[in-house]
Amino acid sequence: MALLTSIWRSAILRVARWLFALALLHAAAAQAAAPPPEYQLKAIFLFNFAQFVEWPPRATGGEQEPFVIGVLGDDPFGPYLDETVKGEKIGNHPMVVRRYRRAEEVGDCNVLFISRSESDRMGQIIAAFRGRSVLTVGDVDDFNRVGGIVRFVTEQGKIRLRIDVKAAQAAGLTISSKLLRSATLVTAEDK
Amino acid sequence: MAFEDLPIRRKLMTIILGTSAVVLLIVCSTFLGYEFITFRQASVQQLSTLGEIIATNSTAALAFDVPDDARAVLTALAAERHIVAACLYDKQGRLFAHYPSDAAESAFPAAPGADGYHFEAAHLVGFAPVVQVKGQRLGTLYLRSDMVALYDRLRLYGGIAVLAIAAASLVAYTLSRKLQQQISRPILALAETAKAVSIHRDYSVRALKFGQDELGLLTTAFNDMLAQIEEQNLALRRAYDDLRQTQQAILEQERLRALGQMASGIAHDINNTISPASLYAESLLEREPNLSARARAYLTTIQRVINDVAHTVSRLREFYRKREPQLTLAPVNLNQLVEQVTELTRAHWADTAQQHGVEIKMRMELAAMLPAVMGVESEIRDALTNIIFNAVDAMPEGGTITVRTSLMTARDPEGKSVPDFHAAVEIADTGVGMDEETKRRCLEPFFTTKGERGTGLGLAMVYGAIQRHDAKMEIDSAPGGGTTMRLLFPLPATAVEMPVAASAGTLVATHLRLLVVDDDPELLKSLADTLGDEGHEVMTAGGGQAGIDAFLAAQNAGRPFAAVITDLGMPMVDGRRVATAVKSASPRTPVFMLTGWGQGMADEGQIPADVDRMLTKPPKLRELREALASV
Numbered sequence: 001m002a003l004l005t006s007i008w009r010s011a012i013l014r015v016a017r018w019l020f021a022l023a024l025l026h027a028a029a030a031q032a033a034a035p036p037p038e039y040q041l042k043a044i045f046l047f048n049f050a051q052f053v054e055w056p057p058r059a060t061g062g063e064q065e066p067f068v069i070g071v072l073g074d075d076p077f078g079p080y081l082d083e084t085v086k087g088e089k090i091g092n093h094p095m096v097v098r099r100y101r102r103a104e105e106v107g108d109c110n111v112l113f114i115s116r117s118e119s120d121r122m123g124q125i126i127a128a129f130r131g132r133s134v135l136t137v138g139d140v141d142d143f144n145r146v147g148g149i150v151r152f153v154t155e156q157g158k159i160r161l162r163i164d165v166k167a168a169q170a171a172g173l174t175i176s177s178k179l180l181r182s183a184t185l186v187t188a189e190d191k
Numbered sequence: 192m193a194f195e196d197l198p199i200r201r202k203l204m205t206i207i208l209g210t211s212a213v214v215l216l217i218v219c220s221t222f223l224g225y226e227f228i229t230f231r232q233a234s235v236q237q238l239s240t241l242g243e244i245i246a247t248n249s250t251a252a253l254a255f256d257v258p259d260d261a262r263a264v265l266t267a268l269a270a271e272r273h274i275v276a277a278c279l280y281d282k283q284g285r286l287f288a289h290y291p292s293d294a295a296e297s298a299f300p301a302a303p304g305a306d307g308y309h310f311e312a313a314h315l316v317g318f319a320p321v322v323q324v325k326g327q328r329l330g331t332l333y334l335r336s337d338m339v340a341l342y343d344r345l346r347l348y349g350g351i352a353v354l355a356i357a358a359a360s361l362v363a364y365t366l367s368r369k370l371q372q373q374i375s376r377p378i379l380a381l382a383e384t385a386k387a388v389s390i391h392r393d394y395s396v397r398a399l400k401f402g403q404d405e406l407g408l409l410t411t412a413f414n415d416m417l418a419q420i421e422e423q424n425l426a427l428r429r430a431y432d433d434l435r436q437t438q439q440a441i442l443e444q445e446r447l448r449a450l451g452q453m454a455s456g457i458a459h460d461i462n463n464t465i466s467p468a469s470l471y472a473e474s475l476l477e478r479e480p481n482l483s484a485r486a487r488a489y490l491t492t493i494q495r496v497i498n499d500v501a502h503t504v505s506r507l508r509e510f511y512r513k514r515e516p517q518l519t520l521a522p523v524n525l526n527q528l529v530e531q532v533t534e535l536t537r538a539h540w541a542d543t544a545q546q547h548g549v550e551i552k553m554r555m556e557l558a559a560m561l562p563a564v565m566g567v568e569s570e571i572r573d574a575l576t577n578i579i580f581n582a583v584d585a586m587p588e589g590g591t592i593t594v595r596t597s598l599m600t601a602r603d604p605e606g607k608s609v610p611d612f613h614a615a616v617e618i619a620d621t622g623v624g625m626d627e628e629t630k631r632r633c634l635e636p637f638f639t640t641k642g643e644r645g646t647g648l649g650l651a652m653v654y655g656a657i658q659r660h661d662a663k664m665e666i667d668s669a670p671g672g673g674t675t676m677r678l679l680f681p682l683p684a685t686a687v688e689m690p691v692a693a694s695a696g697t698l699v700a701t702h703l704r705l706l707v708v709d710d711d712p713e714l715l716k717s718l719a720d721t722l723g724d725e726g727h728e729v730m731t732a733g734g735g736q737a738g739i740d741a742f743l744a745a746q747n748a749g750r751p752f753a754a755v756i757t758d759l760g761m762p763m764v765d766g767r768r769v770a771t772a773v774k775s776a777s778p779r780t781p782v783f784m785l786t787g788w789g790q791g792m793a794d795e796g797q798i799p800a801d802v803d804r805m806l807t808k809p810p811k812l813r814e815l816r817e818a819l820a821s822v
Contacts (some may be wrong), residue, residue: 041256041647048254051323090324161255178251182260 036079073115207367219352261288303331394421459787463810467717469809549589585622613679708738735764759786770801
């Protein structure tokens with residue numbers, strides 16, 4: 001009976017969730033030009049990095065300090081990122097999304113997505129964050145070559161990760177081996 | 192067969208084996224049940240641990256959408272052969288990856304269920320959350336494990352339990368076969384004894400006792416009961432024998448009394464009949480000096496024959512004589528008595544034996560100077576007679592009877608001599624002897640080995656007489672070895688003098704006027720004749736009343752009688768009334784009573800009040816003279 005009830009409950013919840021997601025999608029489409037669907041997954045990935053990466057204590061700040069996911073440049077996520085992060089917490093830290101136009105604006109930040117719009121200055125931007133405990137993420141082709149830590153690669157319609165472990169170590173970040181196992185590691189020749 | 196009717200041995204075995212089997216079954220079942228539960232618990236524990244490992248390793252695959260990685264993680268389950276299926280669902284509950292990878296998707300639940308593990312048919316299944324950071328659920332892991340391990344183990348334990356029960360039962364059977372005897376053996380022994388008792392009515396058997404427990408007490412109680420029954424049985428039997436003997440003795444007494452009455456009548460008549468012959472013969476022999484030698488010889492023979500007849504008749508008296516409790520003991524010369532008895536029984540042992548063509552010798556070994564003993568001569572005489580008759584009967588082929596008198600000591604029951612001396616009379620024959628049984632029973636009344644010829648009373652009467660004399664009786668006998676009967680009489684404290692027989696001198700009394708009364712005319716005439724010859728003036732009366740009349744007439748006429756001699760038994764008016772009448776008319780006139788019972792009455796103190804002297808029939812002139820001399 002309990003099993004049956006729980007099955008039913010989960011089924012109802014699942015249906016409800018789907019209905020809710022559909023409603024949101026329609027709302028977003030009505031608001032602006034709809035972002036490509038791959039960014040929905042990338043938003044989730046950005047959110048998930050929080051679970052598989054360890055920041056040094058001072059980077060996340062003290063109690064109640066927010067866990068910041070930043071977007072530098074044009075925001076390709078539409079409403080996805082906000083939806084994903086909304087109300088979520090990592091430990092005691094509430095998650096927030098901050099958007100920056102210039103690198104200088106970036107203050108305390110844990111995960112920073114550097115938009116395609118910043119392609120020309122990518123090397124400079126990344127160099128600016130050298131020595132800061134910021135997980136840099138991007139989806140431009142030479143993101144790793146210019147010193148970015150995590151790059152989204154689309155292969156056969158699937159989003160894959162390419163991670164530069166050395167860059168992460170230089171930033172003082174520890175990336176979970178589990179994350180590394182499901183990603184492609186960047187070697188020196190790749191650069 | 193119902194369990195109640197089973198033999199106690201089988202019952203005990205069944206109880207012991209049944210109990211141990213049940214106990215073992217309970218123990219084994221408990222053990223198996225415990226194993227079953229703990230194994231299930233352990234299985235859940237193991238599966239949840241495994242689930243946790245898989246789930247932890249699957250977080251990145253789910254977080255970053257890498258199904259290949261998830262599949263690789265799940266493939267690691269191949270190492271645990273009991274895991275038959277596993278799969279991962281993503282955050283949205285969609286199937287993400289499954290194991291084995293070649294299984295159809297329909298083989299897995301379409302959507303994840305509630306977290307936790309439970310048993311489903313023959314499987315243990317469950318869902319576990321996939322979480323990397325607390326609060327952030329990435330998906331769900333599903334695991335299904337078969338319970339073959341549990342059933343394998345239960346089967347193994349079941350087999351071990353069956354073997355253990357079988358082995359334990361075998362041991363219990365062997366042990367109980369031995370141990371149940373502790374209980375069954377005494378009970379069976381009791382049962383056997385009870386059966387033996389009820390079948391053979393033998394109360395002398397006893398049940399064997401094995402211990403001091405309740406069964407031992409039971410056995411003791413049972414044996415005591417048997418002992419009591421045996422004792423009571425014996426007492427009953429003894430009482431019954433006593434009763435039977437008493438009854439027989441009473442019957443026999445009654446018979447003897449009837450016989451005695453008849454015998455007394457015959458004795459009376461014979462004594463009356465031979466009285467004249469006795470009187471005339473004696474008178475002739477004494478009064479006729481000129482008798483020819485031939486006449487004298489004939490008369491002597493007649494006198495002796497009459498004396499023998501009188502003697503024979505006197506022995507009849509023993510039949511009817513009442514046995515008084517107080518015996519009149521008189522000194523008895525045993526040697527003389529023995530000689531008398533051998534003479535009296537001569538006809539039996541010499542003549543009868545000769546008729547049968549065998550010879551019986553009589554040997555006498557009499558001790559000189561044997562002291563006289565106190566006793567009743569007639570009883571001792573009868574006892575000796577009886578023993579001699581038995582000795583003759585014991586020697587159908589002839590032999591020797593030895594009669595011996597001596598002074599000797601008696602043997603006490605242990606066979607040792609006791610110091611006081613006895614006068615012994617021993618009668619030994621060389622006959623067939625007695626076996627133990629006969630020897631033991633020969634004194635019982637009505638026990639006889641002579642068949643129809645024996646009354647079984649002879650030795651019983653001897654024994655009675657011996658007891659009345661405080662004497663002892665010893666019997667030595669063995670089959671084929673002859674029999675020796677020994678009578679031991681106690682010696683009186685002081686030696687007794689044998690009375691000197693009264694001298695039979697010819698007392699010539701004064702001439703007297705006598706009245707003789709008797710209903711027997713022959714006797715009356717012979718008395719008148721002989722007393723007349725003595726010189727007396729004799730008047731006769733043929734009956735009691737006639738006698739009284741004659742006496743009173745003579746009294747009135749002034750010619751009274753000096754003495755009256757009267758018969759006792761007469762019709763109408765008997766001797767007692769004659770005596771009374773005489774004494775009332777003339778108290779000083781002596782009355783002599785003649786009777787066939789005379790001697791017996793005198794012995795027993797039955798002399799009627801008015802009679803001066805009793806005289807036995809046949810009357811002797813000598814006795815008459817003696818009586819009249821006292822007038």
